[in-house]
Amino acid sequence: MWPGAPTPLGARHRVGPDGTAGTNFALWAGGAEAVELCLFDDQGRETRCPLTELTHEIWHGFVPGVAPGQRYGYRVHGRWDPWTGARWNPEKLLLDPYARAVDGDFAALPPEVYGHARDWPEQHVADTVRDERDSAPYVPKGVVVHDDAAEDEWLDDRRPKTPWADSVIYELHVKGFTKLHPGIPEELRGTYAGLAHPAAVEHLVGLGVTAVELLPVHQFAHEDHLLRRGLRNYWGYNSIGYFAPHAGYAATGTTGQQVGEFRRMVRALHDAGIEVVLDVVYNHTAEADERGPMLSLRGIDNRGYYRLQQDARRYADYTGCGNTLHVVQPHVLRLITDSLRYWVTEMGVDGFRFDLAAALARSMHDVDMLSPFLAVIAQDPVLRRVKLIAEPWDVGSGGYQVGAFPPLWTEWNDRYRNAVRDFWRGSLPDVRDLGYRLSGSSDLYAWGGRRPYASVNFVTAHDGFTLRDLVSYERKHNEANGEGNRDGGDDNRSWNCGTEGATTDPDILALRRRQLRNLLTTLLLSTGVPMLVAGDEMGRTQGGNNNAYCQDSPVSWVDWSLLDEPGWRELYALTSRLIALRHTHPVLRRRAFFSGRAHSADGLRDLAWFTARGEEMTEQDWYAPAATLGMYLSGRDIPGRDALGAPVVDDSFLAVLHAADRACSFVLPGPPWASSYEVVVDTSLEEQGAVPEVAYAAGEAVTVPARTVLLLRVR
Incomplete structure (x- = not known):
């Protein structure tokens, strides 16, 4: 072990001072007493290498001979005192927060991957008892990757750079969009390579969308309560690796190959004139609350990475997912911004949609539009030039912030969704709100130099009913999720046209298709940036499930056979025609508010x-x-x-x-x-x-x- 360098963070393969090739490892672990780098061979045998150099709370070292493809993790030593928020446990192998690739999946979460004695008989204090079992055999490992993709690799890339006012966004799931596509080779379905395939790109080009918004592609884990029910996290809003493309979507391999496969997907979409926007989840991680697994940040420095309550054993939860990242901390802010810049400069993406963005904008407790996170984004020479979309709320007090984000930002406009749904189901008390929504929501966004395209208009999103289900169901039908139909929202603002769910009545079916045409036409004629959800243009249904986050199955996958059915192919044709009309006529995509x-x-x-x-x-x-x-x-x-x-x-x-x-x-x-x-x-x-x-x-x-x-x- 050589001293190495404290920057950059993560594992970076390079040539040492004497010409020796190896890898530099650097990990921020502010309160730790010691850090061990753990290297794993192909048989899973572990070699531990103490990192003895400490510079500004960063533990680092250079290991000669370590090449790309090497699997690794960390063990971090320190006090175990949950009552003060200290949860170090060197028996748990931890994923590098800066790992650029991850090999393996969280297919199970046995007791060994928890830092506390999960099977302790007194459950109310179980999280205070340290578990001494080794977690290494049960958790994925980080992978050293080739650092041959510098920023200049993308200089010859034809980035579309579509102006905001001209944008039409298409929200899709990498796996769900490609899994059943008959024109994609079977071995590529459900992968980045499948989305890059000409058959997938052809549909997007034919539709006329200018950007795809990918549901989370950061490495994520599955929740224990889902695994115990035989389900998996499908949407991916449970991140654990902010630099690593999710290994489950790779067709070419998971020991670094997923990085190149993702880049080739981005290039293929760029060549077709389509931007790539990532849905990112920096507000919380997959480690959940104090009863959750110890996978990465919790074991590196629990108090340094997470917001804790006054009772430091507990987590402050503004996300509804058990924990909230403490973005005010400089090293946490650095982790997020380093990740964002990496995806732009080295992975080629064109923008981000921030899940529960209000949680990122909290300073001490309250949402603050002058918060460190928003200030850093505004002055960053890379990030201020890409598309920035906020989901402008979280679940904490004062978290609803629609219309409050500063210039540079656009926002999901749920008031648009509600007004349009209510109008077409006949539930609007008057048309005042509808007038604002159709004309760009000037009541929300006409301040601070913001423009109509600050409003991302949508009628449906991944969360909730599909468009077809919106006109087919008045109640959610989430029984398949295994939670007694208690999960998912109840305020759907839907109308079933007279019959709940599937029917053979030709009059009801015709009315439902007409309502779909009305909703899509309204969306694509409205001022602002329209967002469609994959499959809505061809009548995709989830059988009334309005919370299909755990349905990695045909329930969620796009059914391409619908394009062969009368009624649905005409709906696709209308959607494509409306988008073309929008592209042709600037009056439908104004860059300034109406006077x-x-x-x-x-x-x-x-x-x-x-x-x-x-x-x-x-x-x-x-x-x-x-x-x-x-x-x-x-x-x-x-x-x-x-x-x-x-x-x-x-x-x-x-x-x-x-x-x-x-x-x-x-x-x-x-x-x-x-x-x-x-x-x-x-x-x-x-x-x-x-x-x-x-x-x-x-x-x-x-x-x-x-x-x-x-x-x-x-x-």
Whole structure:
């Protein structure tokens, strides 16, 4: 063992001062008394190497001859005193927080992987009794990888760099999206290589999305309560390795090969013009509360990494997952930002969606928009240039922060989701909130230089009903999760169209498909950044399960056979057509909020709202119950300039949203709004190619079928 260097953290293969090749190991363990590096051969035999060098709380050493592919872990020595938060236990092999690859899976969590005596007879104090059994045979190991991917490796990569206003996000699961795809070779299904396959990329390109948002791909573990029920964590919101691509999604191997496979996937998507956004979980780890396993950070320095209560035996939990990372601590903040920069510079990703971002923005206890985490991101020369999406809430007091994140950030807008769902199920008391949501949510985001694209609009996400289930179920059906149907949310804001679940009634099936067309059309015509969920464009169902986080099965996987069924292939075609329409017309993806003021002598405004009578809405109309709303979008004087520096001019559109169960007569606004109109989209029709090419005169009353969106182009 040579002294080595305290930076960079992690395991880095390099050539030593005398030309000897080896690997430098560096681990922050602030309160530890000693640290042992543990190397494992192919038979699992362990060699322990004490790290004797300590620089600024970082233990480090250089081991000659250690090459890429070497499996390793750490044993950290220190006091065992849970009452003060000290939980060191050298009998537990710990995963390097900076490991760039992980070999193995948390397929089981036997008592040996817990730092405390989990099988102690007095369970109420079991976590205070140290377990002396060795965990090494039962836990995955970190892997030394080739450091041949410097930042300049990506200089020839054609990163799409799509402006926020032009973005259409598609949330998908690496395994679920590819597992059943018939065009992907069977050995590649469910993997990074499968997502990089032309058959997968072709679907994304045909749909027209500009970015994929991948559910967590950091190495994650499965919860013990799931394993005991024969289930697994499918979504992956249980991270344990913030630098390592999840080994379970690798087709080429898990001793470092997963790193190259992930990079090739990113390149394939970039070549197709598609950005890659990662859903990241830095708010908590897989070690859960004081009764959870000892896998990494808990055994390295429990008090240094986690927020503890005044009773230091317990964890402060703002996440609902048992623990919360103490992001105010410099070394924790460094771990997160080092990880983020690594995924951008060396793995090629284009942005991040932060799970429970409010937990990261907490200073001491309260959410603070001047917190160290947000301040560091804002000034970082790498991270401030990528796409940043906040899930702007956590489960703690004061955690709901929709609209409060600072410039640079966009946010999941759950108020958009709620308003659109309520309108189409007939539950909105009035249309005030809907007007704000359709036009970019200026009430939430028109401050601090923020723009309409600060709002990531969505009707569904991975968490909750799929779009098809939203119109097929009024109650959750999570029995397969094994929790007595107690898990998952109850506020679904769904409507089953008259029958709960599956049915053969042709009228109900037709109504459900019409509602799907209404929801998708509303989403893709709204100002802001639309987010779709994989499979919603073809009627994917989870059988009413609104919390399928543990369903690694056909319940969650995309069923590609739906594209061969009548009704669902037409839904895909409509979705693709609407996205293309959005890309073509800048009036549908504005870069600035509407003013509502007249920009010309004729009194034409950039945004106007109409009743079914063809009259502009008054204040009284906004406060009255209404099932019909007309939204006029003017293509004149759109903020910004085109590529030649000329003012942007586009077509104008009138969108009529009618949620009632009976047809209505809608009077088309007359001059100066239009002289005539032509229908572009009519969601009452299954096949949009059947939309008649008819011009309607301004002032004419048109019949809008029940539960329909009409999009009319102004002539």
